Amino acid sequence: MDDRDVVTSEFEAQRPRLRAVAYRMLGSTSEAEDAVQEAWLRLSRSDAGGIDNLGGWLTTVVARVALDMLKARNRRREDYVGSWVPEPIVTTDGAAPDLEREALLADSVGLALLVVLETLSPKERLAFVLHDMFGVSFAEIAQIVETTPDAARQLASRARRRARGAPVADADLARQRELVDAFLKAARDGDFEALVALLDPDVVFRRDTGTRRGIAPLVGAEAVARRAAQGGPRFAPLAHPAIVNGGAGIVVASGGRVVGVAGITVSRGRIAEIDVITDPEKLRAVSAQWR
Incomplete structure (x- = not known):
């Protein structure tokens, strides 16, 4: 050599x-x-x-x-203007093994901390x-x-x-998954009260659209539950379980195309942050993985 x-x-x-x-x-x-x-x-x-x-x-x-x-x-x-969320690292149940991406996932940190680092x-x-x-x-x-x-x-x-302002994610991934699944069910049913019960009182919802005309974050369980109850019947049936930056999350796909990824931070037994990415540039790797 x-x-x-x-x-x-x-x-x-x-x-x-x-x-x-x-x-x-x-x-x-x-x-x-x-x-x-x-x-x-x-x-x-x-x-x-x-x-x-x-x-x-x-x-x-x-x-x-x-x-x-x-x-x-x-x-x-x-x-x-609006929310900026980092590019997610995603593993889905149906994805073909990708050793490089698995290595990235193992090295990743939660979206909640990455959002704070952006400040x-x-x-x-x-x-x-x-x-x-x-x-x-x-x-x-x-x-x-x-x-x-x-x-x-x-x-x-x-x-x-x-x-230190970033919520500390609960370590039990199975429990995280249960809460995310319960959230999706409540959103699909439009069940406002069930949604509020799953959310931290100070929950933050962000959506990164990738455009300068962004959407300001929503804060508070009632505001986020209202948004989820309104849009849930439309998006929840399209949601697939995924691991997003090491935690429970979802991939939203329609017609075989990924249209969104949500990283969901579960802290102290409730959903503390929901970070939704619909920016097509940030979804490229996930879309390629999905096909």
């Missing part, structure tokens, strides 16, 4: 971690893959023999690329993701964001306080 083969092999060994870093930074599988590919291109143009810690070097490159992508994306979204500044998000999720030192983070270790620590601390 020549030096080039060794470098390629080492890069492939690092790919799952790099992809996980990028997805947490960007909330998009396609953008995460772009960031990882850019790291490979930069590695191929570098003297790999002079890199003492290849994993650390690659993580730094991916983080810097993701940081630049976040800054550019935030500028484009300054006038965005952070790019530097706060980078500091939180790298330090709290991947154990990167503040000295290394400081070099990436061009600040001091103490300032990097403060960035992560501010992000951590915001992240």
Whole structure:
């Protein structure tokens, strides 16, 4: 095996971690893959023999690329109205095995936390993701964001306080599934009282349409139950059980085409967040999986 083969092999060994870093930074599988590919291109143009810690070097490159992508994306979204939900990672009961996607799912975090991460500044998000999720030192983070270790620590601390606002999903996936199934039944029946009983009093409903004329979030059990009772008889019969970012969720398909994905966060025995994605761009991977 020549030096080039060794470098390629080492890069492939690092790919799952790099992809996980990028997805947490960007909330998009396609953008995460772009960031990882850019790291490979930069590695191929570098003297790999002079890199003492290849994993650390690659993580730094991916983080810097993701940081630049976040800054550019935030500028484009300054006038965005409504909800923005990350691209979901979905496994459905009828889907053919996809080892790469299963690896992504194993590395994913819940949509509720990813939504909170979207409220952070790019530097706060980078500091939180790298330090709290991947154990990167503040000295290394400081070099990436061009600040001091103490300032990097403060960035992560501010992000951590915001992240505590995300509901903590219940660990029992079977129980999550029961609640989601009960929610779908109540929605299909238009049963307002049953819906309210399943929802946390402060439940949040978001819908990401992918357009600038977005839909503002709904907050509160009665408001969300009313919406579900009105639309349920139409969408509930089209819903299929799925695992969305590690938790119970649904895929809505009509005529063999995926038209929506919902990630449902169950916390303390009730549904705390419902994140619906109908943006066709964010449903591409799920649609391809569905066929």
